[in-house]
Amino acid sequence: xxxxxxxxxxxIVSALMILIQATNSRAEHLTFGYHEYLCPxxxxxxxxxxxxxxxxxxxxxxxxxxxxxxxxxxxxxxxxSSLKAGDVDFLLLPGSPIKKFKLERTEQPIxxxxxxxxxRRDHPFVFSGVDSxxxxxxxxxxxxxxxxxxxxxxxxxxxxxxxxxSGENVYERMSKMIAQKRIDVVIGQFDMMERVLWKAGLxxxxxxxxxxxxxxxxPLYLAxxxxxxxxxxxxxxxxxxVEHLAKAGRLKEIFASYxxxxxxxxxxxxxxx
Numbered sequence: 001x002x003x004x005x006x007x008x009x010x011x012i013v014s015a016l017m018i019l020i021q022a023t024n025s026r027a028e029h030l031t032f033g034y035h036e037y038l039c040p041x042x043x044x045x046x047x048x049x050x051x052x053x054x055x056x057x058x059x060x061x062x063x064x065x066x067x068x069x070x071x072x073x074x075x076x077x078x079x080x081s082s083l084k085a086g087d088v089d090f091l092l093l094p095g096s097p098i099k100k101f102k103l104e105r106t107e108q109p110i111x112x113x114x115x116x117x118x119x120r121r122d123h124p125f126v127f128s129g130v131d132s133x134x135x136x137x138x139x140x141x142x143x144x145x146x147x148x149x150x151x152x153x154x155x156x157x158x159x160x161x162x163x164x165x166s167g168e169n170v171y172e173r174m175s176k177m178i179a180q181k182r183i184d185v186v187i188g189q190f191d192m193m194e195r196v197l198w199k200a201g202l203x204x205x206x207x208x209x210x211x212x213x214x215x216x217x218x219p220l221y222l223a224x225x226x227x228x229x230x231x232x233x234x235x236x237x238x239x240x241x242v243e244h245l246a247k248a249g250r251l252k253e254i255f256a257s258y259x260x261x262x263x264x265x266x267x268x269x270x271x272x273x
Contacts, residue, residue, distance in 0.1 A: 061241030
């Protein structure tokens with residue numbers, strides 16, 4: 001029996017639709033909870049034209065298993081409860097809250113955070129803890145909670161030695177306030193504040209010093225709900241995946257695409273063979 005062209009075309013389209021549906025059904029979508037855009041860690045693709053190096057790393061690992069990782073914004077205070085309720089599949093957290101809330105985590109850190117202090121180049125400042133902040137005007141993002149000694153200083157010196165800022169583009173606005181000598185220092189994630197200076201065109205007047213006071217490299221892990229039956233499998237998969245990217249040199253390449261140094265990733269000497 002001969003098929004006319006119309007029947008042949010319909011058959012091809014039907015086969016393609018079946019193939020697409022089968023492919024989509026095999027793809028698994030994971031949801032990653034975070035509380036803010038913090039480029040280059042988490043970027044707004046509409047503004048920054050990039051997703052952020054954490055999502056790049058997770059999706060590159062996920063491709064090996066047909067996993068697609070999407071970002072879901074959740075208020076910071078609800079991150080852990082959303083994880084335990086199953087609204088998200090995992091979070092990115094340092095070790096302390098993981099231990100506090102009895103969560104499971106990847107064996108390997110996914111990335112490392114390095115903290116920094118932004119200040120004017122002509123205003124010499126060495127951050128050595130809370131006492132050093134008592135000598136300057138410190139700009140702080142509203143809603144952050146600090147270690148007890150720092151929080152006590154903030155609460156006692158609001159609108160005097162401590163200026164609280166809220167709203168959009170907080171760090172860009174605070175960088176301009178430093179340049180205008182309205183505040184003296186801001187503490188935040190090093191790579192994020194370096195990017196802020198670059199975008200604001202203030203690299204000539206301001207500098208960000210990496211600080212070891214909060215830890216030279218703070219490891220951040222994927223945190224999972226221990227009640228989720230997929231947790232052991234996912235935890236091992238992403239741990240092995242980030243090790244593979246490090247050994248293959250891909251972590252270095254991903255960080256370089258955001259002008260971020262290798263301190264943000266795993267050192268090969270830290271990988272257990």
